[in-house]
Amino acid sequence: MPISPNQGSTGGGTTVTITGTNLTGTTAVTFGSKPATAVTNVSPTEVTAVSPSGSGTVGVTVTTPGGTSNPVSFFYVGAPFKSSLSPTSGTSAGGNTVTIAGTGLSTATSVSFGANAVTPTVVSDSQITAVVPAGATAGPVSVSVTTAGGTNNGLSYTYIDAPTITGLTPTSGPTSGGTAVTITGTNLDSTNQVTFGGTVAPFSVINATTVSAVTPPGTAGAVDVTLSNPAGTATDAGAFTYVAGPGI
Structure with missing residues (x-):
């Protein structure tokens, strides 16, 4: 059965769903010592029922006017616990893979990012991976995992749009570097790198539209300025000009 x-x-x-023979007239289904609810005798070979609360492994039996069946095993599973998610952000287009660690994840069937659900890959009872779906808008969404034991949330994933650069001030400085430059644009609050002519520059995020950077040393001439976040890179071609000092 x-x-x-x-x-x-x-x-x-x-x-x-319980299948077997001679199930007509089913009067009860029990999980261990507890009766099931919403018992429906679908046909002489099929009965459906809703499990009561319980724990561990219990025997499920079906009772008809002809008697009670042999028990079949049903396993109670606790709700999953999630301890971490990595990475915690990515492009609004989705497509990157995240790893979720915790316990009770071996029966995971769904991972939801806000309103969008995907089917995960189970690595072990303590780890699953999921490909992030596209997000409706930039910003944080809750992440929930559904297993045979239930659904658990509590983690957060942030959708990020690619940055843009709309301006620099000032646009020139000495080849020795050290010029404080204000970069304006959009989606700058998650900036993780700024370069001048391919050389990484120290920077500070002011807000979503402003980043302050200090030029590294460079050679005389115009160079590209790039700004990156987890969603992409913006390039302002020839936006900053290194000026050589005077010689006598």
């Missing part, structure tokens, strides 16, 4: 699924939440509420 098979039962499907053969596992569910310790809180109950799992709808199971």
Whole structure:
């Protein structure tokens, strides 16, 4: 007498289908010592029921006017616990893979990023991976994991749009570097790198539209300025000009 699924939440509420023979007139389904709810005799070979709360492994039996069946095993599974998610941000287009660590993840069937759900890859009971779906808008969304034991949330993932550069002030400085430059644009609050002519520059994020950077040493002439975040890179071609000092 098979039962499907053969596992569910310790809180109950799992709808199971029991197949067998001579099931007409089913009067009760029990999980261990507890009666199931919403018992439906679908046909002489099929019964559905909703599991009560429980723990561990219990025997499920079906009772008809002809007697009580042999028990089949049903496994109660606790709700998952998530301890971390990495990375915690990415482009609004989605497509990058995140790793979720925790416990009770071996039966994971769904990971939701806000309103969008994807099917994860189970690595082990303590780790799953998921490909992030596209986000509706930039910003944080809650991340929830659904397993046979239930659904657990509490983690957050942030969708990020690629940056743009709209201006620099000043636009020139000495080849020795050390010029404080204000870069304006959009989606700059998650900036993780600024370069002048391919050389990495120290920077500070002021807000979503402003970053302050200090030019590294360079050679005389115009160079590209690039600014990157986890969603992409913006380039302002020839935006800064290194000026050579006077010689006598």
